Amino acid sequence: MLAPHQNNRNIVYAKAYMGNILWWAGTETAQQYGGYMDGMVESGLRAAHAVFKRWLNQ
Numbered sequence: 001m002l003a004p005h006q007n008n009r010n011i012v013y014a015k016a017y018m019g020n021i022l023w024w025a026g027t028e029t030a031q032q033y034g035g036y037m038d039g040m041v042e043s044g045l046r047a048a049h050a051v052f053k054r055w056l057n058q
């Protein structure tokens, strides 16, 4: 069983999957301030930037 915040800052959440169509967001996936609202914002911005970057490169 996972303890709360056990996987915070895990690099696997910063990568895209399934041929760059699946990204993770949410405070528990943040590289900084995981578990807090700052982490929610950081992870949301990271995922949104990744999605837009992929769209722009198509």
Ligand SMILES: Cc1cc2nc3c(=O)[nH]c(=O)nc-3n(C[C@H](O)[C@H](O)[C@H](O)COP(=O)(O)OP(=O)(O)OC[C@H]3O[C@@H](n4cnc5c(N)ncnc54)[C@H](O)[C@@H]3O)c2cc1C
Residues within 6 Å of the ligand: 025, 026, 027, 028, 035, 036, 037, 038, 039, 040
């Ligand atoms: C009691 C409490 C007090 C807190 N106080 C603070 C504080 O003072 N300062 C601070 O920085 N942080 C605080 N936090 C932490 C902060 O609330 C979280 O870090 C933040 O809300 C995480 O945002 P999130 O968007 O990552 O996840 P969430 O806010 O959990 O959002 C996830 C959303 O996904 C939805 N969802 C889940 N499963 C599905 C599904 N299958 N399909 C569609 N939608 C789904 C959920 O309904 C939810 O709306 C507190 C947390 C708690 C519980």
